[in-house]
Amino acid sequence: xxxxxxxxxxxSVASDLSLVVSKEGIILSVLINPTESSFGNLAxxxxxxxxxxxxxxxxxKFQTILDSFNNGEISSRAMELNxxxxxxxxxxxxxSFHAFANGDALIMLGRDLRPVAExxxxxxxxxxxxxxxxxxxxxxxxxxxxxxxTVRDPVVFVSVNEGRIKDLNEPAAALLGSTREDLxxxxxxxxxxxxxxxxxxxxxxxxxxxxxxxxxxxxxxRNRQRVIITPNVFRAAGERVLICRLDTESTGSGHLDELGxxxxxxxxKGSDAIAFTSITGTIQTCNDAFLDLVDAAHLVDxxxxxxxDYLGRGQIDMSxxxxxxxxxxxxxxxxxxxMNEYGSKTAVEMSVTYLNDRSxxxxxxxxxxxxxxxxxxxxxxxxxxxSSRNVMELxxxxxxxxxxxxxxxxVEKMCIETAVxxxxxxxxxxxxxxxxxxxxxxxxxxxxxxxxxxxDNE
Numbered sequence: 001x002x003x004x005x006x007x008x009x010x011x012s013v014a015s016d017l018s019l020v021v022s023k024e025g026i027i028l029s030v031l032i033n034p035t036e037s038s039f040g041n042l043a044x045x046x047x048x049x050x051x052x053x054x055x056x057x058x059x060x061k062f063q064t065i066l067d068s069f070n071n072g073e074i075s076s077r078a079m080e081l082n083x084x085x086x087x088x089x090x091x092x093x094x095x096s097f098h099a100f101a102n103g104d105a106l107i108m109l110g111r112d113l114r115p116v117a118e119x120x121x122x123x124x125x126x127x128x129x130x131x132x133x134x135x136x137x138x139x140x141x142x143x144x145x146x147x148x149x150t151v152r153d154p155v156v157f158v159s160v161n162e163g164r165i166k167d168l169n170e171p172a173a174a175l176l177g178s179t180r181e182d183l184x185x186x187x188x189x190x191x192x193x194x195x196x197x198x199x200x201x202x203x204x205x206x207x208x209x210x211x212x213x214x215x216x217x218x219x220x221x222r223n224r225q226r227v228i229i230t231p232n233v234f235r236a237a238g239e240r241v242l243i244c245r246l247d248t249e250s251t252g253s254g255h256l257d258e259l260g261x262x263x264x265x266x267x268x269k270g271s272d273a274i275a276f277t278s279i280t281g282t283i284q285t286c287n288d289a290f291l292d293l294v295d296a297a298h299l300v301d302x303x304x305x306x307x308x309d310y311l312g313r314g315q316i317d318m319s320x321x322x323x324x325x326x327x328x329x330x331x332x333x334x335x336x337x338x339m340n341e342y343g344s345k346t347a348v349e350m351s352v353t354y355l356n357d358r359s360x361x362x363x364x365x366x367x368x369x370x371x372x373x374x375x376x377x378x379x380x381x382x383x384x385x386x387s388s389r390n391v392m393e394l395x396x397x398x399x400x401x402x403x404x405x406x407x408x409x410x411v412e413k414m415c416i417e418t419a420v421x422x423x424x425x426x427x428x429x430x431x432x433x434x435x436x437x438x439x440x441x442x443x444x445x446x447x448x449x450x451x452x453x454x455x456d457n458e
Contacts, residue, residue, distance in 0.1 A: 016112040017042075017093055020105055025049050025066050028105060036112065039091075055082040055090060065097055069106050074099055080113065092117055154246035158188045160205060161239060163197040175246050177222030188244075192218040192227075204242055208233040273348075273367040276355075279326075281307045281318045284362065293348070293367065295340040307365065312337030312345055313433060320422065320429045325354040325363055335422070338367065347371045413448045416441070420450065 011018050016036050020029040027050055030042045051059045058081045068075060078096045093110040100107040148155065154172035158165055165188050173180040176191050183191070189200035195218065207216050208231040216229040230245045267274055273290035277283050283302050294310050296302050302310075308318035317336050324331040330353045337345040346369060353364045415434065423429040431441040445451050 011107070011109065015109040017110040019045075019050065019095075019108040019110070020100065021050055021066075021108060022105055023066075023070055025051065025062075038112075038114070042085075053083050053085060055084050058082050066106070069097070069099070072103070081110075156188065156244045156246065158201070158204070158242040158244060159239065160201060160233065160242060163187055163189060163201045166241065172246055175225070175227065175248070176220055177225075191221055193221050193224075201242070204229065204231040204244065205233055205240075207231050208242065273365075273369075275307065275365045275367070277307050277363045277365065279322070279361050279363060281322060281363070283307055290367065293338055293340070293346065293369065295342065310338050310340070312339055316429065316433045319432075320424070320426065321350065321352050321365075322363065323426065323429070324424050325352045329354050331424070335370070409448075412444065413450075416444055416448065416450065420445075 011031050015031075016033045017039060018031040019027055020031075022028055027045045027048055030045050032039050032042065045053060050062055054062055061079060062081060065075065065079065074097055076096075078094050080092055080094045082090050082092050084090045092113040094113055095108040095110045098107045098109065099105075148167065148169045151169060152171060154169065154175045156165060156168040156172050165183050165186055168180060168183060170180060173183055176183060178191075187197055189195040189197040192200070204216060207229075216231065218227050218229060219225065220227055225248060228247045230247070232243050233240055234243065235241070267287050270287065271289060273287065273293045275283055275286035275290050283305055286299065286302060291297070291299070291302070294302065306318070308315045311317040313336060317334075321331060321334060330351065332351045334350045334352070336348060336350060338348045339345050349368050349370045351366045355362045355364055416430070419430040419433045420427075423433065427441060427445075428438060431438045434441065436444075
């Protein structure tokens with residue numbers, strides 16, 4: 001019913017690109033939609049195999065279709081083939097296949113997929129951009145959360161439009177007398193006495209934008225504490241937000257609070273010696289109890305000197321204290337002796353804390369006189385007499401050489417165990433304390449079965 005001279009025009013208009021292919025896969029005719037100019041002139045395709053103009057991965061797909069056609073079977077399913085014309089660019093075409101000329105030829109009606117491919121590429125790029133934006137947002141959010149959690153100043157974020165708390169840190173929640181979970185989303189003005197939301201927020205904004213630096217004094221409703229608010233306003237995502245730093249009235253005026261005052265009096269008048277040193281053990285400051293312990297007249301006599309100068313075992317004690325404090329944050333009940341300026345020694349018990357809340361960490365030492373406790377313990381004479389009695393009981397049951405060897409081993413083992421306990425299982429410090437090499441200490445630990453006590457914890 002369709003005239004042959006009109007058939008090619010109908011096919012070219014009905015599809016973007018059409019190919020008439022022989023049973024051998026040779027292109028007999030190329031029909032291009034007149035409105036499609038992007039394909040260019042493909043007349044040189046005629047007389048060549050279709051596979052010459054397909055990408056490598058599409059050749060097996062076309063061969064399968066051609067074999068089915070030669071076997072009298074035509075698949076009704078469309079297939080996408082990527083063409084290449086010996087250039088760097090490719091263009092995808094979706095073909096449907098139909099028998100032609102009484103089964104002597106195959107006509108391939110194709111639809112250009114380049115617009116679809118470009119749209120897909122744009123969607124992929126948009127998705128990648130979104131993912132990169134999400135990653136950047138998550139990174140900034142993590143930084144913000146970490147900063148808010150680690151900063152010591154009480155900080156509150158308040159929405160100017162709603163007057164509600166958007167976020168705050170734990171110090172701010174404690175100052176307001178509640179928890180962070182309960183305060184987020186609540187009215188900021190409701191946390192203070194005699195404050196209305198609109199007027200309160202407006203006053204904070206005016207204070208923030210005022211050229212004259214001024215603070216805002218209020219009283220909390222829960223714990224009746226006077227608070228000074230220092231507000232700043234900024235705009236984020238089209239919304240104005242107040243960032244408010246809270247200070248107690250005593251802190252804002254530069255005076256110590258009750259706890260700080262008590263600690264100051266304890267430092268000045270306490271019976272325990274307190275000293276603060278650098279991370280290497282250099283004395284920065286100390287109280288009068290420490291000066292009395294080392295018989296120093298004034299702070300200037302000890303400031304700048306190493307604390308190791310006053311310890312019984314010198315740098316060995318200092319190394320043990322510093323290493324354990326830096327590793328665990330603190331060390332308690334370390335027994336040693338303090339040596340004063342004249343060489344006399346006093347038994348003490350020390351504790352040290354690693355103060356890492358500043359740019360230059362320091363060490364805080366608390367030293368207690370343990371000479372009275374030491375006197376209550378068994379005197380060396382009593383210990384000597386008791387040891388002599390135990391040794392005399394061995395006479396007659398063993399030779400003198402065996403008795404001496406056995407008692408030597410007992411004393412050696414006790415000394416090694418004591419050194420290991422004093423150094424918190426630090427083998428390097430224990431070897432230095434005993435005047436042994438590290439290898440010799442290892443041999444003796446293995447000899448006395450002390451390796452299973454986790455002494456290798458350097």
